[in-house]
Amino acid sequence: MNPESSITHQDILIAGVGGQGILTIAGIIGTAAIERGLHVKQSEVHGMAQRGGAVVSHLRLSERPIASDLISRGRAHLLLAMEPMEGLRHLPFLRHDGVLVANSVPMRNLKTYPATEKLIAHIDRWQKRRLLDAEALARKAGTVRAVNSVLLGAASPFLMIPAEVIRDAVAGFFDYKGADVVEKNLLAFDLGRAASLEEQKGG
Structure with missing residues (x-):
C-alpha cells in the first residue's frame, strides 16, 4: 500500500514521551528518505527534558526543497503516537484524510492519566487509524525495547518510502x-507491518 508512486511530499508527526524512541524513529525515516533522494526537514519540541x-x-x-521544519495544525499526513493520550492530544495536527498509527498501551506518567478505554474510544472515531498493542508485538520480537520499531513497521504502509528502504535504515541504525x-528490531518492524497490513485487509 506504499503511496510512494503518487506522493511528492509528506508531513509526519511523531508524538510520545521521553525515553520512547521518538527521535530514533525520526532518524530512521529521515535516513531512508535521504537514501531515496528526498529533501528532509526535522525539528523536535520537548516538554520536560x-x-x-x-x-x-x-x-x-x-x-522539492522545504522551507519550514514545523508542521501546522491540520496538515500532517501521518501521526505516529507512541501511546494513546499523546495520539489523541495531537489529532488536531492531522489532515482530514490523515492516518493515525498508535500504540494502545498507555505510559502512565501522570497521576491523573485518563481511563484507557475512553482514550481508545475517542481514537476509534478516527476513520484512518492503526491501533495496536505494540508492547505485545515487541515482546514477541524478543525485547520490549523495540516498541518504536513495531510502530514504525505499522506506519510503513503509509510512508512515501518503500518498506525495504526503511528496513535497511533500521538495520543500519542499530548496527552498532x-x-x-x-x-530483534527487524523482526519487530516486520511484525508491526504485518499487523497493519492485516488490519487493512480485514477492514
Missing part, C-alpha cells in the same frame, strides 16, 4: 549495538 516529558518530532519529506539487536 527527561524520561516522561512530552516529545514531538516534526518530520517533513519532499521531492550488534547483530542480536538488529535482528
Whole structure:
C-alpha cells in the first residue's frame, strides 16, 4: 500500500514521551528518505527534558526543497503516537484524510492519566487509524525495547518510502549495538507491518 508512486511530499508527526524512541524513529525515516533522494526537514519540541516529558518530532519529506521544519495544525499526513493520550492530544495536527498509527498501551506518567478505554474510544472515531498493542508485538520480537520499531513497521504502509528502504535504515541504525539487536528490531518492524497490513485487509 506504499503511496510512494503518487506522493511528492509528506508531513509526519511523531508524538510520545521521553525515553520512547521518538527521535530514533525520526532518524530512521529521515535516513531512508535521504537514501531515496528526498529533501528532509526535522525539528523536535520537548516538554520536560527527561524520561516522561512530552516529545514531538516534526518530520517533513519532499521531492522539492522545504522551507519550514514545523508542521501546522491540520496538515500532517501521518501521526505516529507512541501511546494513546499523546495520539489523541495531537489529532488536531492531522489532515482530514490523515492516518493515525498508535500504540494502545498507555505510559502512565501522570497521576491523573485518563481511563484507557475512553482514550481508545475517542481514537476509534478516527476513520484512518492503526491501533495496536505494540508492547505485545515487541515482546514477541524478543525485547520490549523495540516498541518504536513495531510502530514504525505499522506506519510503513503509509510512508512515501518503500518498506525495504526503511528496513535497511533500521538495520543500519542499530548496527552498532550488534547483530542480536538488529535482528530483534527487524523482526519487530516486520511484525508491526504485518499487523497493519492485516488490519487493512480485514477492514
